[in-house]
Amino acid sequence: MIGLFDRLSRPLLRALDPEDAHALTLKALRYVPLARAAADPPELSVRAFGLTFPNPVGVAPGFDKNAEVPDAMLRLGFGFVEIGTVTPRPQAGNLRPRLFRLESDRAVINRLGFNNEGAPKALARLSARARAGGIVGVNIGANKDSADRAEDYVRLVESFAAVASYFTVNVSSPNTPGLRDLQQAAALDDLLARVMEARERVRARTRSVPVLLKIAPDLTLADLDDVVGVARKRRVDGMIVSNTTLARPASLHDRDTAREAGGLSGRPLFKLSTRMLAETFVRAESAFPLIGVGGIDSGPAAIAKIKAGASLVQMYTGLVYRGVGLLTEIKTDLAAALRRGHRTSLESMVGIDAAEMTAESWPA
Ligand SMILES: Cc1cc2nc3c(=O)[nH]c(=O)nc-3n(C[C@H](O)[C@H](O)[C@H](O)COP(=O)(O)O)c2cc1C
Secondary structure (H helix, E strand, C coil), rough: HHHHHHHHHHHHHHHCCHHHHHHHHHHHHHHCCCCCCCCCCCHCCCEEEEEEEEEEEEEECCCCCCCHHHHHHCCCCCCEEEEEEEEEEEECCCCCCCCEEHHHHCCCEEEECCCCCCCCHHHHHHHCHHHCCCCCCECCCCCCCCHHHHHHHHHHHHCCCCCCCCCEEEEECCCCCCHHHCCHHHHHHHHHHHHHHHHHHCCCCCCCCEEEEEEEECCCHHHHHHHHHHHHCCCEEEEEEEECECCCCCCCCCCHCCCCCEEEEHHHHHHHHHHHHHHHHHHHCCCCCCECCCCCCHHHHHHHHHHCCEEEECCCHHHHHCCHHCCCCCCCHHHHHHCCCCCCHHHHHHCHHHHHHHHHCCCC
16 A cells, blocks of 8 residues: 555656645645554564654654644654654745755755744644654754744743653754854753753653754764763753765765755765764763664665664655655564564664774765
8 A cells, every 4th residue: 555655656746846745745644544554563662762662763854844744654654753843933944946856866955944834833733633642753943033042942842841752952954054053062061951951840740851962964073072972961861863964975976956055865864874873872872872864765774773873763865765665664674684683672783883883984
């Protein structure tokens, strides 16, 4: 059923302007009744941040910025969904065109700029499905014209605490000028202190919601030392590695589209984001679990992320090119890898290649 849907819809969607195709996909997910995917085998379940994930494969943020289709994605069999980035006030984002496919590279460049309908709309949708179950994380960011960006994150933690399975503090989008400066040690320390304080303040009336930090793959290793140090000091519950890259690897075929400004995602991001994941894993020293994201487009790619240090993975661009069949492939490959290695859980694979990876030459 999913395979048929993928085969019929992908050629049509790929013929459309990328943003129109995305809007149509969201509409279809909202209105087309979907059969529920088969239950996951127990060995795929993962315990992290105090939550139990039925399987480790999630939908990365950006796909469902306004919390329109989390339940459809969970029905399709994703282990979790991260909605957002949500900002306190609605925001139009940059002028179109701002989303580009690099077909021959299986990649996307976006400079959307946190376009979203604002916190109240997303909150209303999540409140309406609050009892539906499933893990739905909320990715939070600051409005472009905000006078106090840290305060935006604080307000969002306060508003969404009752409906978010976890929060992701997104300081790594390349499309809001100055946002990535929040990764700098002093600014990050202040931001995380305020976010964790807000989490504690609302804990009395809700519960303790895990707070994760999502970083860019373009940090230097010295920056990464600082970022992981601050994350550990402020006791975040996990990190997500990584957002899109501003780099343009020499291997890109579509050189014309590669000149567009914005963040690159998909297959050409895989090596860099996986190396940064391994670098983060060795620095985190098991203080908290990691989510690996960037260029996953096959079962082996998902397994490589886990071996580089990811307890969970997410994907977006791979879904554009492969459809939901990619999810089925990854879950099948993960179960087969466990059987082959006579393992009963994915946990025993997490990070087994990390140290070795950090000794390799830097990905070009
Ligand atoms: C069109 C588009 C929009 C995105 N929007 C967001 C966003 O709002 N917040 C965020 O944290 N990441 C966003 N991302 C980044 C993804 O969540 C992910 O980190 C990145 O694309 C790498 O994964 P992928 O190669 O599987 O796409 C976006 C990515 C794309 C392609």
